[in-house]
Amino acid sequence: MTTTLPAPTAAAAAHTAGAPAAGHDLLRLATAGSVDDGKSTLVGRLLYDTKSVLTDQLDAVERVSRDRGLEAADLALLTDGLRAEREQGITIDVAYRYFSTATRSYVLADTPGHVQYTRNMVTGASTAELALILVDARHGVVEQTRRHLAVTGLLGVRHVALAVNKMDLVGWDAEVFGDIVGEFARLAGRFGIDDVAAVPVSALLGDNVVDRSAHTPWYAGPTLLEHLEAVPVGTNPALEPLRFPVQYVVRPRTAEHPDYRGYAGRLASGVVHPGDEVVVLPSGRRTTVVGIDRAAADGTVEERELAFAPQSVVLRLADDIDISRGDIIAAADRPSTLTRSLTGTVAVLADRTLRTRDRLLLRVGTRTVRALVDDVVDQLDIETMEHRPAPDGLSLNAIGRVRLRLAEDVAIDDYRELRRSGAFLLIDESDGATLAAGMAEAPDRSAGEGI
Structure with a gap:
């Protein structure tokens, strides 16, 4: 130290x-x-x-x-x-x-x-x-x-x-x-x-x-x-796998670009080059990056030879794949884990107590799915650093572990390895209020069934 x-x-x-x-x-x-x-x-x-x-x-x-x-x-x-x-x-x-x-x-x-x-x-x-x-x-x-x-x-x-x-x-x-x-x-x-x-x-x-x-x-x-x-700043993107949450599908439909289709977003981690093989999650379809476009300082669009986190770019792919907001374009050789069961540590940000059987929304990157709190596993006692039962749930400012079941497959990483693609939010589906911020543990591809 x-x-x-x-x-x-x-x-x-x-x-x-x-x-x-x-x-x-x-x-x-x-x-x-x-x-x-x-x-x-x-x-x-x-x-x-x-x-x-x-x-x-x-x-x-x-x-x-x-x-x-x-x-x-x-x-x-x-x-x-x-x-x-x-x-x-x-x-x-x-x-x-x-x-x-x-x-x-x-x-x-x-x-x-x-x-x-x-x-x-x-x-x-x-x-x-x-x-x-x-x-x-x-x-x-x-x-x-x-x-x-x-x-x-x-x-x-x-x-x-x-x-x-x-x-x-x-x-x-x-x-x-x-x-x-x-x-x-x-x-x-x-x-x-x-x-x-x-x-x-x-x-x-x-x-x-x-x-x-x-x-x-x-x-x-x-x-x-x-x-x-x-103090050292940032991480080396070259050492991390590509994670590119899609924010928007770009289809200008102009006479100049009648067939243009690009996928806009911000790299959460990694580096991407034209020619890289990628996988689209959660569909699992594989394809190749054929172009990287980025806005220049003068407002024009320029093609780039590479992009790295946390740059915002538009990726063009070789194949016409059904991709929409919420999908993730990931490194084909190091993809995120797809799961419908998730365990993680959460910090409660709202006055509403988080309890077992609560139905919420879970947001990872740009993807939002319905979620069920399967179990409030425990609560962290800050004074003793011991995990103790939380029979009444987790209230405001509490930190504890929860197990979630999801309505759809979600691509997520271990927060300890990739902070940006391993973090999630729990949202009240009735009013859109953020209830808790979470950090995913290493997800299990075969863990349980969803909602």
């Missing part, structure tokens, strides 16, 4: 504001921390010190800070934009922030710290590659830290950055920092997380957030931003 990166990258020396530049790496990250750990201040500090705050925004923050009798600008106000949040002094929803440096662009999901908003962290971390978890140096690892690590592990987030905040309030004590890092690392290992980088910071004063602190001569690692600049 890593607790620091080898050496600072110096990439934080130049900061830029505004829209991401072409060619930038993009890092999606989610923040999490207990109430009053200083998470909003830390995010505000990142935005301020990378010069990603507009003048009128900063003026408004300074004005509100003066009205509250504060001597300096309260940078937490840069993230707690809702009046209700400011009045309560907490963050109550997921807020997405965007900033960039000279070398990398960032999408930051700022999630709430309260236990009752665990669902919001699930939402924010579902697409993240890195989780930034705060711990108050005075309090150390607490119950919410455990919960945040559990959600991070369940969602398969690959990297974790631990910011031990408010180090100024413990006298910049290296032993306090070391004890917190040791306990955090042990917990992270229990949740299957083996890439942890820890940084001692003071978000209020700015120490080790963007600029290196003189108060921590005992710390040889990078600042927080230097770590964010250096």
